Amino acid sequence: MNNGLLFNVKDIFFSYDSAPVIKGIRLQLSRGKFYGIVGPNGCGKTTFLDLLTGSRTPQQGTIEFKGERLDSYPKKRLAKSLALVPQEYDTGFGFSVEDMVLMGRHPHIDRFASPGQEDWQKVDQSLELIGIDHLRKRPINSLSGGQKQRVVVARALAQNSEVLLFDEATSNLDIKYTLQIFNLARQLVDKEERTVIAVIHNLNLAAAYCDEICFINDGKIAACGPTASTLTESLIGSVFGVDSRISWDEYSNSHQISYRYKG
Numbered sequence: 616m617n618n619g620l621l622f623n624v625k626d627i628f629f630s631y632d633s634a635p636v637i638k639g640i641r642l643q644l645s646r647g648k649f650y651g652i653v654g655p656n657g658c659g660k661t662t663f664l665d666l667l668t669g670s671r672t673p674q675q676g677t678i679e680f681k682g683e684r685l686d687s688y689p690k691k692r693l694a695k696s697l698a699l700v701p702q703e704y705d706t707g708f709g710f711s712v713e714d715m716v717l718m719g720r721h722p723h724i725d726r727f728a729s730p731g732q733e734d735w736q737k738v739d740q741s742l743e744l745i746g747i748d749h750l751r752k753r754p755i756n757s758l759s760g761g762q763k764q765r766v767v768v769a770r771a772l773a774q775n776s777e778v779l780l781f782d783e784a785t786s787n788l789d790i791k792y793t794l795q796i797f798n799l800a801r802q803l804v805d806k807e808e809r810t811v812i813a814v815i816h817n818l819n820l821a822a823a824y825c826d827e828i829c830f831i832n833d834g835k836i837a838a839c840g841p842t843a844s845t846l847t848e849s850l851i852g853s854v855f856g857v858d859s860r861i862s863w864d865e866y867s868n869s870h871q872i873s874y875r876y877k878g
C-alpha cells in the first residue's frame with residue numbers, strides 16, 4: 616500500500632462560517648513517528664486535529680488514512696485506530712475514573728455486549744501506567760484539573776490505537792507528570808511503532824521529544840520536517856513574533872530555546 620504512509624492530507628480547506636480557518640494544507644504523516652504540531656493561538660491546530668480524526672470534514676480537498684478516504688472510513692474502525700486526547704473534555708456526570716477509562720474500550724466492545732477480560736486488563740494497565748490506580752473509584756468530578764487530564768490520557772491509552780492525537784494533553788500537568796506522558800508517548804513510538812501527533816505549545820518539549828515538527832500559521836503549514844532542521848530562530852521569529860536563541864543542551868540531549876519578548 617504505502618510504505619508507512621498513514622495520513623495523506625491533500626490540499627484541504629475548512630471554515631466554520633464564512634472565514635476560512637484551514638487554508639490549503641498538504642501534508643503526509645508516516646507511521647512510527649512523534650509529530651509536534653506548533654503554532655500561535657487560533658492558527659488552526661485543534662481544527663486540524665479534528666479534521667485528522669474525521670470529526671470534521673474539509674469543504675475542499677481530502678484526507679486519506681492508510682490509503683482510504685477518511686470521510687468514507689467506517690467510524691468504528693477509525694475509532695479503533697485513532698485516539699484523541701482533546702483540549703477540552705466533558706468529564707460527564709457521575710462517572711467514576713474507571714468508567715471513564717473504560718470508555719476508551721468502546722470501539723472494541725460489540726454493541727449490547729459487556730466489557731470482557733481484555734477490556735478490563737487494558738483499563739488496569741492504563742491506570743497503572745499513568746499512576747492513577749488509587750483514584751479508580753473516585754467520581755471524576757471530584758478530581759483536580761490535572762488528575763482529570765491524566766484520566767483522559769489513560770482513556771486514550773486504553774483505546775490501544777495505533778495513532779494517538781494529543782491536543783495540549785499536558786496543559787494542566789506539573790513538570791513531572793508532563794515528562795511522564797511525553798516519555799510514555801516516546802516509548803510507544805520507539806517500542807511499538809505507534810504514531811503520536813501532538814499539539815504542543817512548549818517548543819522546548821517539542822524539541823526534546825518530537826521526530827518532526829510542523830509549524831502551522833494562519834491555517835497553512837509554514838514548515839514541516841525533522842525537528843533539528845525545522846526548528847530555527849528565524850521561523851520562530853516569523854511564526855510567533857518573538858526573538859529566540861537555539862542551542863544544544865547536553866542535559867536534555869536536545870536543542871533548547873531561550874526567548875525574548877519583542878514588544
Ligand SMILES: Nc1ncnc2c1ncn2[C@@H]1O[C@H](COP(=O)(O)OP(=O)(O)OP(=O)(O)O)[C@@H](O)[C@H]1O
Nearest residue numbers: 631632636654655656657658659660661662663702
Ligand atoms: N466551533 C467554532 N466555530 C467558529 N469558529 C471557531 C470554532 N472553533 C474554532 N474557531 C475559530 O477557528 C480558528 C482556529 O481555532 P483552533 O481552535 O483550531 O486554533 P488553535 O490553533 O488550536 O488555537 P489555540 O492554540 O488557542 O488552542 C480560531 O480563529 C477560532 O476562533
